[in-house]
Every structure is written in structure tokens, then in C-alpha cells.
Amino acid sequence: xxxxxxxxxxxxxxxxxxxxxxxxxxxxxxxxxxxxxxxxxxxxxxxxxxxxxxxxxxxxxxxxxxxxxxxxxxxxxxxxxxxxxxxxxxxxxxxxxxxxxxxxxxxxxxxxxxxxxxxxxxxxxxxxxxxxxxxxxxxxxxxxxxxxxxxxxxxxxxxxxxxxxxxxxxxxxxxxxxxxxxxxxxxxxxxxxxxxxxxxxxxxxxxxxxxxxxxxxxxxxxxxxxxxxxxxxxxxxxxxxxxxxxxxxxxxxxxxxxxxxxxxxxxxxxxxxxxxxxxxxxxxxxxxxxxxxxxxxxxxxxxxxxxxxxxxxxxxxxxxxxxxxxxxxxxxxxxxxxxxxxxxxxxxxxxxxxxxxxxxx
Amino acid sequence: xxxxxxxxxxxxxxxxxxxxxxxxxxxxxxxxxxxxxxxxxxxxxxxxxxxxxxxxxxxxxxxxxxxxxxxxxxxxxxxxxxxxxxxxxxxxxxxxxxxxxxxxxxxxxxxxxxxxxxxxxxxxxxxxxxxxxxxxxxxxxxxxxxxxxxxxxxxxxxxxxxxxxxxxxxxxxxxxxxxxxxxxxxxxxxxxxxxxxxxxxxxxxxxxxxxxxxxxxxxxxxxxxxxxxxxxxxxxxxxxxxxxxxxxxxxxxxxxxxxxxxxxxxxxxxxxxxxxxxxxxxxxxxxxxxxxxxxxxxxxxxxxxxxxxxxxxxxxxxxxxxxxxxxxxxxxxxxxxxxxxxxxxxxxxxxxxxxxxxxxxxxxxxxxxxxxxxxxxxxxxxxxxxxxxxxxxxxxxxxxxxxxxxxxxxxxxxxxxxxxxxxxxxxxxxxxxxxxxxxxxxxxxxxxxxxxxx
Numbered sequence: 001x002x003x004x005x006x007x008x009x010x011x012x013x014x015x016x017x018x019x020x021x022x023x024x025x026x027x028x029x030x031x032x033x034x035x036x037x038x039x040x041x042x043x044x045x046x047x048x049x050x051x052x053x054x055x056x057x058x059x060x061x062x063x064x065x066x067x068x069x070x071x072x073x074x075x076x077x078x079x080x081x082x083x084x085x086x087x088x089x090x091x092x093x094x095x096x097x098x099x100x101x102x103x104x105x106x107x108x109x110x111x112x113x114x115x116x117x118x119x120x121x122x123x124x125x126x127x128x129x130x131x132x133x134x135x136x137x138x139x140x141x142x143x144x145x146x147x148x149x150x151x152x153x154x155x156x157x158x159x160x161x162x163x164x165x166x167x168x169x170x171x172x173x174x175x176x177x178x179x180x181x182x183x184x185x186x187x188x189x190x191x192x193x194x195x196x197x198x199x200x201x202x203x204x205x206x207x208x209x210x211x212x213x214x215x216x217x218x219x220x221x222x223x224x225x226x227x228x229x230x231x232x233x234x235x236x237x238x239x240x241x242x243x244x245x246x247x248x249x250x251x252x253x254x255x256x257x258x259x260x261x262x263x264x265x266x267x268x269x270x271x272x273x274x275x276x277x278x279x280x281x282x283x284x285x286x287x288x289x290x291x292x293x294x295x296x297x298x299x300x301x302x303x304x305x306x307x308x309x310x311x312x313x314x315x316x317x318x319x320x321x322x323x324x325x326x327x328x329x330x331x332x333x334x335x336x337x338x339x340x341x342x343x344x345x346x347x348x349x350x351x352x353x354x355x356x357x358x359x360x361x
Numbered sequence: 362x363x364x365x366x367x368x369x370x371x372x373x374x375x376x377x378x379x380x381x382x383x384x385x386x387x388x389x390x391x392x393x394x395x396x397x398x399x400x401x402x403x404x405x406x407x408x409x410x411x412x413x414x415x416x417x418x419x420x421x422x423x424x425x426x427x428x429x430x431x432x433x434x435x436x437x438x439x440x441x442x443x444x445x446x447x448x449x450x451x452x453x454x455x456x457x458x459x460x461x462x463x464x465x466x467x468x469x470x471x472x473x474x475x476x477x478x479x480x481x482x483x484x485x486x487x488x489x490x491x492x493x494x495x496x497x498x499x500x501x502x503x504x505x506x507x508x509x510x511x512x513x514x515x516x517x518x519x520x521x522x523x524x525x526x527x528x529x530x531x532x533x534x535x536x537x538x539x540x541x542x543x544x545x546x547x548x549x550x551x552x553x554x555x556x557x558x559x560x561x562x563x564x565x566x567x568x569x570x571x572x573x574x575x576x577x578x579x580x581x582x583x584x585x586x587x588x589x590x591x592x593x594x595x596x597x598x599x600x601x602x603x604x605x606x607x608x609x610x611x612x613x614x615x616x617x618x619x620x621x622x623x624x625x626x627x628x629x630x631x632x633x634x635x636x637x638x639x640x641x642x643x644x645x646x647x648x649x650x651x652x653x654x655x656x657x658x659x660x661x662x663x664x665x666x667x668x669x670x671x672x673x674x675x676x677x678x679x680x681x682x683x684x685x686x687x688x689x690x691x692x693x694x695x696x697x698x699x700x701x702x703x704x705x706x707x708x709x710x711x712x713x714x715x716x717x718x719x720x721x722x723x724x725x726x727x728x729x730x731x732x733x734x735x736x737x738x739x740x741x742x743x744x745x746x747x748x749x750x751x752x753x754x755x756x757x758x759x760x761x762x763x764x765x766x767x768x769x770x771x772x773x774x775x776x777x778x779x780x781x782x783x784x785x786x787x788x789x790x791x792x793x794x795x796x797x798x799x800x801x802x803x804x805x806x807x808x809x810x811x812x813x814x815x
Binding site: 023026027029030031033034035039040041043044094097101136139140141142143145161162163164171173174216228229264265267268322324326329332 | 433436437440444447563564567568570571574575577578582583584585586587589590591592593594595596615619746747778779780809
């Protein structure tokens, strides 16, 4: 039996079984949800659900491959082949994507130089100055957060909110961003306790340490893909030390206006531009007792019993870049396009065949 | 005695109807030997359920501990009935109820009967025990229950006889039987009487959650940012997937598709071929019988689909019970305050949200008042910091619900600023039966909130 004849013979079974496996997947997903409440994602990612979707996708692809050899008008065969192929890819790609997707987070700060291999395969990178804007560069974005990355060979990539930028096989988007004031903290004897850019919102802390200060309330933001607005405070505890420094970005000049970033309305201004001439609110703790509370302007030094903290004039921005390696996203998109093309061609064909005066199909 | 009688009757009526429908199929295919065992299995399921309740009680557990474990059984059984209706769409009764499949079919039917009333057995036992304790008359309650069950049994026998006489047996094929049993489970006569009818909510809820999860999965897969970074028009398109009406439509499509496919397979089944020696009248009779069967069977599927539509619609109306009152006018006292009379409904124990609108300087300032769980009344603008001004509704007792981004906000946090919380009104105070708001502050905070909206 020739390959063509085999495909022709298998195509009807492929169509039938694709529908059966897809139906079984729906049944499985519903049963799993009703029995355990595990959710749709667990159904897609689980062995049984993924197996059913993959089998269904493969059967649809088999049917699509056999379709061009079937009888009938070429336009009809093409429409069916495109639709079946698209459906096959759409069914195949979600479980494969969930199984093989590699998601990492890359923390970058303005001016930072990342060595090669910060992520597997990523070249050495220089991080440029971020761009913030209250308007999106294009639909559907309402805001702009741009992170320019330069490679050693002179290449450059701008990573934004959407769509993902491609770099060495990774798809990069800005997941969240924040502020990094430059601080130098010295003890009473002038020894450095900590110094550097403090990426607010990124420091690990224990539950006990968290209870030292009253934190600003977190905003309610749904869906969890990225967080907004950026955090404006953090608690720094040098390793092995019982001292803690709480820093809150109190206010700054943004787009020519003095704005309070610690107020609940602060998020409204963060996209209007880069903050400058910032003022920090500081609290210093020795163990659990507060030894100092006060404010510190950019470029000033504040002294207190047992030490001093100096703030540099710069306030840099940092960002978490979400880096994803997932070849199946393209497969999913291709499936959607094929299905759409098949559907459109099928609809046009119906209109063409049924037009007044056309020959009987 | 009446209440136990009615409860037991309604719970058993589900079983009686299931028995009557199954009896039509069994009698039609000459399998009368299963009629009594099927009824006994239904009764045994009821008794096992009651036994589970009594056993749980003896271990110091209550119905609240047992019911969550029994609920998945009801839900999965409903789903299994739907799946069976679809998978048996091309299987005639003769094939199922004749060797070699007959034994397996009978075992399957007995298992179904055993599970059909099992959860209700526990619920009924709990309700009867409660009635016995309250009335202090165990004998009367037990008599009422037994009479109710007996009455339902008699009704089942009568219906089976009457339906057979009326020719309804023609409508009952294996696929249509399971479609009708699914409809019966969806309608839930007994569970509704016991106040524990959860199958429609579970099925539609599972489909709604799957849609919601699917959208979330797409966001994660394609690395789409969150709604604060999206334009309003783009987010409105995404919100379409979260609309209760979309969930209801998806429920009807997903749950109705197997029924419709089964109906289509039944209607398109091959017509019986007349024998070579049959005379034209015999051929016409055969054809007429086939057409009658087709019509009757299609009616059975249509009935199941109608029940599904009605149940999903009723469930949608119930789940969408966001309380979104029309704003009442608030008045200006001419001395710098806006007054809101807090007489009824807040005079009593009414905890529901009330909305007010104040017309000041040509602007319609909408705000609401809601009672927090600590008993305090709190006022906030019908507007949040982030979203477009679609306002809030109350969701149950414990949440207000942002109608734009569909985020439930715990009512205890109303009054706190930030994020999706409604913007607090500074200086709002309850004075006697009046809520007094400083006019200037109200207008200023509204103006500020609206200035950021695009």
C-alpha cells in the first residue's frame, strides 16, 4: 500500500479519534475539577490530560496530512487540511508548552553589566537607562516600561511589557520594576555596614524582621502576571547583623512635580517619568528597638547615635525580566493562524459555491 | 408527620422516576428480572447513605463533615450519566440487554441505582433526625418517612405502567435513558427539598473556572502583562471571557453537546429493513414504527436539553447575584455638608450596600455605604484608584466587587486606600441617623479620582 493510500485510509479515523480524544479530555478535565478542584491547568499539565490532548492533536494532524489526497475540490481540501492542522497544533502545544517551558527571572539594574551566561546561552549584556511613560507604545498597552540591553558585539534589544523581545532563544518581558536608591551606611566608628544601590522590594526578610515596621498596604492587583505599582520601601539587614535599616522612598520630583510616592495615590505618578531629587524616610533598628527615625534627602548624610547613612543623588531603576524559552508558543500561534485561515477559506468557499449562477458543487 | 412524609417522598421520587424510566427500557427488551433488584439497589443506596450519616454521628461527626465527601459522588455521577448518554448513542438496547453484554449492563445499572440516592440518604437521615429531636416524636417521624418512601415507590410503579400504556417506552433507548437520568439529577427534586442541590452549581462552576484558568494560562503563556498595563478597550475584550453570560453559554455548549450528538446519532440511525417477502402494508407499518420511535426518542433528548437550559439559566441568575442598587439622591444641607439619611434599610439588620448620588457643580458624584463585619458603617466613592469608573456591587455579605476588573474586595478593607479598593471619603461621619460628608472633600476626592481616568 502506498504512503498516499495509507494516509487516505487513516485520515477518516484520524478525524474521528481526534474528536474522541478531545471529548475525553473535556470529560477528564471536568471530572478532575469536580472530584478534586485541581483546576484546568492541572488537567492540561497532568499525565492523563496531556496524553489525551497530545493524542487528539496527533490524530488531527494525521487527518490534516491525509486531507490533500482526498477527493473533492482543491479549495475544500485545502480548507479542511488547514483547519485540521491548526486544530492539531492548538491541541498539541499547550501540554507540551507546560511540560517543557523554561521560565526564569533575570534581575537587572540601570547601568549594570551582566556577564555572559547570566541565563544559559545569554551573552554579556549592558543595561541602559530605562524609559517610563504613561502611554503605551501601541495597542494594547496603556503604559511603557522599556529596558534597553546591549550586547558586546554592538547589538541591542529593547525589552518592554509586550510583546516579548527575543534574545538568544529567550523571550524577554518586563515582569516588574522598582527603584534603587544608592546608600552608604556606616557605624559609629566609621566602618561600612552596607553600601550600594538598594533595590527596594527585593530584600529577603524573616517574619520577625517584617514585624519591625508598619508596611504600606499592598495594592489589590488581579491575575498575578507582573506586579504594579513598584514597591517603595524595604528593610535591609546586613548578613550576621542585628541591625536593620528600613528605607522608604517618601517623595520625589516626577515630570516637574513634587510627588508623594508613599501615598496610596503614588502609583498614579510612577509612570509619568523618572523620579529625581528624592527624599527617603529612614528607620534604624538595633535588634528590635528603633534607634533612629528621620528623613534623608538625595545627596545628604544623616547622622544618628551609632552611625550615619548617606544617600547619593542618583535614583536608579531595576527590573525583573521574565525570560521564557518555549518553542511551543510559536506552534500554538501557528495553529491559531492555520485554523483561522482554514475557517476563512472554508467560509469563502461556501459563499463562492453557493453564489447565484454557480455550477452545482 | 407531614414534613418527614414530604421530605422522604420527594427524595424517593427521584429514585422512583429513575426506576420507572429504567423499567421502560428493561421491559421493552424483555429483561424483567432486573426490575426488583434495581428498585432494591435504589433503596439500599438510600439506606447506605443513612447508615453513613448514623455512623458519622456515632464518631462525633455531623452532616457538615460528611456532606463535602458525598458531594463529589453526586457531581461525578451526574457527569457519568452525561458521558454514558453520549457514549451509548449508537448502541441499541437489544445489544446491551442481550448476551454477552447483558451481565455487564445489569451490573452497571445496579451500581448506578446504588449510587443514585446514596448522598440523599445521608441528607434525609440528618433531616429526619433533626425533625425527630425537635418534635420529640421519633415514631411519628419514622412513620411519616416510611409512608413517604412507600408513596414514592407506588408512584414509580404507577408511572412505569402508565408510561408503558401511553407508548412512552418508544422514547427510551440506552442513550435517551441516561440523558433523562442526567436531566433528573440536574433537576434534583430530592436534593432541592433537602436544601443541598449542588450539581448545577458544580458543573457550571467547573466550566466557568476552566474558562477563567484558560485565560490565565494564555496570559502566562504569551507573557501578557496585567490589567494596569493594558488599555481599557483591550481589557474589555479579555473580560468577555469572565462574563457570567459567557460562562453560561459555555456550560450549555459543553454539557449540551453530548446530548445533541447523542440525539443526532439516534435520529440518523439506520432504518430497519423489511424482509424480502414482506408485503407493502408490513413495510409501511415497520416504517411508521421507526418514525414514531424517532420522534419519541428525539423528544426525550429535547426534554433533557430543555432541563439543562433551564437549570443553567437559573444557576446563572443565582451566581450572578451581585447586588448593585440604583443610587439614591443625597442632599446638600447648604452649610458645606452632604447628608445621607441612614434610616431603613440600615436601621435594621440589613447589611446590604446602598448607593447615593450627589449632584454638585454639574458632576454626579456616586458613592456607597456598606456595613463592615465589625458592624461599622463605611462610606467610599463608587470609584477606585486604578480602574475605569464602572463602580462596585456587593458580592455576598463579605465582599464588594469591582465591576471593571472583576476583583472581589473584602468588605473589611473598604475605607482603606489604594489599589482596587474604593477611594475613601475623608471626613465622612455618622451622626445619629445621618451620614454626613464634607461637600468640598467629597467633590475634591471625586475630581481627583476621575482626573486619572482615560
